[in-house]
Amino acid sequence: MRLPRDLRGTLVIAALGSGFMLVAPEVLAFFTIITLSQVIGLAILALSLALVWGFGGILCFGQTAFFGLGAYAYAVAATNIGGSTGAIPIAILVAAAFAAVLGYFIFYGRVSDVYLAIITLTVALILYSLTRRTSGPEYKIGNALLGGFNGTTAPPLNIPGDPQAVLFPEHTFYVAMIALIAAYVFCSWLVRTHFGRVCIAIRENETRAELLAYDIRLYKLGIFMIGAALAGLGGVFFSVGVSRVTPDVFSLSQAAVAIIWVIVGGRGTLIGPVLATFALHYLTASLGTQSILNTNLVLGIVLIIFVLLVPKGVVPTLADLVELRRQRRIARLRERWLRARRPHTGR
């Protein structure tokens, strides 16, 4: 079978991303580079939701649960181990393991789509109130104080195996950017594998996939766990970028903006939600410096505009436009060719 769209587009985007990675520290302010690591963490969260929702058809409203767990697990593990080397895989594993347990009950219990959205969101909000209640010296995991609503310190990244060699912010930015690009290429590859295509097929029609002898529960659990692992990785870079983890990672507004990124960027694409994260973060950051407009109000308006006017999201809509122009051009060329071939019959 011909691949409808091969990996060439992915590699072009990965190359552009690498170009941005190399140029950014040269042209952007130091402070901007520090914030960028944080935003990259959020972009990986958006990517994970783009995969799970856009390709797996699983509307996980509480994707931030895995993001936040990754962030907390990293902070706690890095504090205890005294370094980031082992803490990053631990963060990813904690998020994926939590998704395995939660997903098992959801998918093997055949919970419907709407309840899945509600359950995952509820889980995130439960984690929000639980972590907020952890102020006090008794809430300690090893050496790490959880710190209630003030949160806990997230140690910086270090060179693998050498906890003393702490990375500079621009190096942290490089690492985060490489992780984002690698995660993006991985997802692009994944949705083209047999596993990925079955997940897409399940999104399109669960009954048919089951009748073709695919155990849809297993596939959904698989993509759910992969998404959670990615979200956990996003949580790592977010917490490193902020140097702290607070319960806000589990908040309702954080869960909602993740959904907004995917809607604005476009479901069914991977790069769309990533770009939307950067764009909307830039928008809210520049709004943050003034006090006329409320940031959440603006985000709400953006969401409404997109749902009503660009329901497919930016990237799919642009792709449609490009395709339309291409077809018009082909039609024009064909017409010209036909006219040239039969000059005496043409008008």
Add this chain to the structure above:
Amino acid sequence: MKQAETVLEARNLSMHFGGVRAVDGVDFTLSENELRCLIGPNGAGKSTFFKCLTGQLRPTAGEVLIRDVNVTGREPHEIGALGVGIKTQVPNVFEGLTTEENIWISARRWHRPARARTLTAETVERLRLGDVRSDPVGQLAHGQRQWVELGMVVAAEPWLVLLDEPAAGMTHEETVRTAELIQEINSTATLIVVEHDMQFIRMISRKVTLFHEGGILMEDTMEAISADARARQIYLGHRA
């Protein structure tokens, strides 16, 4: 001569929805390589019977045996994994995927990539879907969508095939082609076909089972059923 082996059996199978007895105490057997037609008026319970056989519904009572194995209450993918294929009455296709992708998903379930690719290409040709191989199935005409679904069923190379109204909404030529295909499939598989189109049934079948109000009213050749007064009254009379 050796008695043909029974490959599918329903014993006292019932499916009740509240007070509605959609399927009610059905005993049914199917022999290897048979091509059986299932007819009956709207609401007789034919589709519900299929859903019980394929695990889409868990029967209220009774048993389903496939090659003497009790498969009652198994998941649809487990029944599918036994080599049972079904085309449902309401088309179940992957709307957003292309014709080729739809069929490939089915072929790839059973074969390595290279074989899955050739099997997909063969199936596309066999169902005459070459012109629409790269079109999203959601954009195809009704008859072609039915064929895509049929293509998915045959690409899995099942040995037991259930087809629920495979020719519904098709043009005459499409119907004839579908009848040919069913004969072809029957050379390697046992089939049950639900249809309302009497001409179509005459084209393909020897033995016909008549469903009525959740039960089997009679089982005979189409000629005998057409000649039966009761059958004519409950079914054929409506349709003439």
